[in-house]
Amino acid sequence: MKRIAVDVMGGDQGPKAVIDGVLMAREELSDFTFVLYGNEDQMKAHLPENMKQIEIVHTTEEILGEDEPVKSIRQKKDASMVLAAKSVKNGENDALLSLGNTGALLASGIFIVGRIKGIERPALMPVLPVENSDKGLTLLDAGANASCKSKHMVQWAEMGSFYSQSIRHVENPRVALLNNGSEFDKGDELHQEVYQLLSDRPNINFIGNIEGNEVLQGKADVLVADGFSGNVMLKTLEGTASTIMGVLKENLLNNGLKVKVGAGLAKPAFKEISKQFDMAIYGGAVLMGAKAPVIKVHGRGDGRSIYYAFHQVDEMLKQDLVQQVKQAFDKK
Amino acid sequence: MKRIAVDVMGGDQGPKAVIDGVLMAREELSDFTFVLYGNEDQMKAHLPENMKQIEIVHTTEEILGEDEPVKSIRQKKDASMVLAAKSVKNGENDALLSLGNTGALLASGIFIVGRIKGIERPALMPVLPVENSDKGLTLLDAGANASCKSKHMVQWAEMGSFYSQSIRHVENPRVALLNNGSEFDKGDELHQEVYQLLSDRPNINFIGNIEGNEVLQGKADVLVADGFSGNVMLKTLEGTASTIMGVLKENLLNNGLKVKVGAGLAKPAFKEISKQFDMAIYGGAVLMGAKAPVIKVHGRGDGRSIYYAFHQVDEMLKQDLVQQVKQAFDKK
Incomplete structure (x- = not known):
């Protein structure tokens, strides 16, 4: 039991x-x-x-x-x-x-x-829906730690890989680092250090940096972020999606009858999107x-x-x- | 001339x-x-x-x-x-x-x-379209600095206020800090310090912290962020908007004739959204x-x-x- x-x-x-x-x-x-x-x-x-x-x-x-x-x-x-x-x-x-x-x-x-x-530092780990993958993107840390050291982030990469492999059934999960540019020397000292440490780990399939605009593109299976920017990123993502869908809905309902009828006919497309970006199917955020x-x-x-x-x-x-x-x- | x-x-x-x-x-x-x-x-x-x-x-x-x-x-x-x-x-x-x-x-x-x-540290400053305001949200730093000190962020708050007032014609601009929670003690040491310094400045109309999900809600006129998380936030915002609109378009075109006709009828609503979130009208990003x-x-x-x-x-x-x-x- x-x-x-x-x-x-x-x-x-x-x-x-x-x-x-x-x-x-x-x-x-x-x-x-x-x-x-x-x-x-x-x-x-x-x-x-x-x-x-x-x-x-x-x-x-x-x-x-x-x-x-x-x-x-x-x-x-x-x-x-x-x-x-x-x-x-x-x-x-x-x-x-x-x-x-x-x-x-x-x-x-x-x-x-x-x-x-x-x-030393457990991390909060949600799984996000992304394009071109039904395995989701395992993000850690989403905000358990307001500050952290490079060694903590390496542990998160390892734990995220375990989760992605065992629970999301991804073979050899691609691990990326959330950073402010793609090159190895981007970011502050912390992120440059983490880049180096992750590159050197034989047990981590590190594919390099990912920027905010790439998060939803399905390029990685595990995304490692310092808890502060991971939190900002996750909330920005949720807020932007919710604002756009809200404004869209408002505009579909308040631009005359023709638009309203059109919105009714197009409903299957909106349902399809809600399905594609349904976060619930991945469960809750885990304290890894x-x-x-x-x-x-x-x-x-x-x-x-x-x-x-x-x-x-x-x-x-x-x-x-x-x-x-x-x-x-x-x-x- | x-x-x-x-x-x-x-x-x-x-x-x-x-x-x-x-x-x-x-x-x-x-x-x-x-x-x-x-x-x-x-x-x-x-x-x-x-x-x-x-x-x-x-x-x-x-x-x-x-x-x-x-x-x-x-x-x-x-x-x-x-x-x-x-x-x-x-x-x-x-x-x-x-x-x-x-x-x-x-x-x-x-x-x-x-x-x-x-x-000491010039900042990159775009203006973002937000809900409920045609004045835009003046963000700095959007990524000129991968790391910074609290005194730099206070200077950004002042410069952002000047810009918002003189160029965007906002009276007594509301200045917020991008953070991982709303309370004064949220964030790492840097953000806690900046919160305190901004609270103490008589020439800054500081309204407190804003989280990622609130950025588009029009609660502030100037948003101060460390250059790293400001960059992550801005790119996440752009990437999420672009992914959602892309997936929406795809679904409107590939879910049968009825949906396609509906999308055609609803076009004015989509145009209205593009207009509401048109970043171009605010100009480029300024190196303040x-x-x-x-x-x-x-x-x-x-x-x-x-x-x-x-x-x-x-x-x-x-x-x-x-x-x-x-x-x-x-x-x-």
Whole structure:
């Protein structure tokens, strides 16, 4: 049996989204037990009659979006996220999933679940949809670290390669570095150093630098970024896509009847795009370097996003990804 | 008379785009002399019979896109860009415009035209189209500096405010800092320091941090970024927009006749978007901190882009922006 601890309190929709996801995934993941941490009263309305594979752990506290991460996990000892993390630390459960406060989840992953020996700086790793590939682009660090050293970024390249290979089934993943130009000497000292270190690693298939405008072009399988610019890049990408689609929609609806009719006829094309850039199918962002799978699902996530995140956890446990990383870094 | 030195050799279309731009702008900018630096043979076919306001300086060398910036401006002494820059340095001409190698143009601006006293690190400053504003978002640094200190970023905030006020006619421009979160303590040490310094400046209307997803939302008039993440952000923004529009076009054309007809009917909406996010109307990217207006137009720029860049130069010379900056930084 695989036991997954789910913090049901953090998402925009509250427990509903999580329970929807559980009900969608339950049959397919018949060896899963979904252990739901949260306020039982708030869960009640959404729970099914048949509680097969579902366990409830009633909690009385909750970490809020505005809470200061490290402080809140120390002070709110009975928060759903904290108790769920502790259950993974104790070995009661195998993985942790939350839609809540990202900083607090990172802190829970690092300080409660714990770091793998040898990994100094765990990284936040989402997988992005890109053109010309259904394998996605594995990005790390998307923002767990506001500053870092070159050696950390090399570890991220290695962990990203493991993930891309084992979970996204990419053979010999192409690893690129997010930089401000294509040549080897681009960027500040940090990025020049990382370029050199990655070039020298026989176990990393390093293909060089990638600039912001190339991220979606499917040129790489793993993208290594310092946590600051990785965060800026990811948010810019999401914001630009959302702004363009929003403005497009507005213009299709407010430029007269002819345009509106045209938009109706062209709908299959818009659906096709949403499908091509559907981030949910890749699951949540993983805290790579933690001693167990720790998954952050977007606060806006719905049942479908959570369904895919459960499948992602399933694959991570099946492939024993954490063990792979442990072994690789224990040798060093 | 305003005399503008134009390097005609660097753009994707060669001299044609520049000369198209000159012909579009000539009548409106009747006090301009357009001094075209480049290979006369290549210009010939595109020049008008009436050469009013146009002068030609024949040059025999050219800086290429792949040339190493600083080395090339030193070695190619007769390159169109270098001679155009020297003419501004010598006071023969008042401003420099090029579509060529960005790095080489930055080097020409800094080492040939020269830095304003007190400005240690000139910054590259494009203006981006945003939602809910026709004033644009003035971004600096977009990539002139791979690394920088907090005091440089504060100077950029001041120069960006001058530009936004004088050229984009924004009263009391709202200045934001590109960061990885909204709170004052977000980011690495550099960004925390800049936040503090900007908060303390009475002459800067600092409104706090902006994250990547907020850039297009029109919340600020000036966005200060370290040159590395500013570059990543700008390229990500351009790349995401271009990928989405490309995929949209492809899907509208290849999803059967009904969709294609719908796309035809909806065309006014697509045109409206192109108009709303038209970057050309704001002109080129300015090297802020140089002793004269130095403008980089995108290599892909056409006559229309260059037309707007000439108007931008006109406004910068009319408002004597360089003098404003000089005075502000000389006091210190």
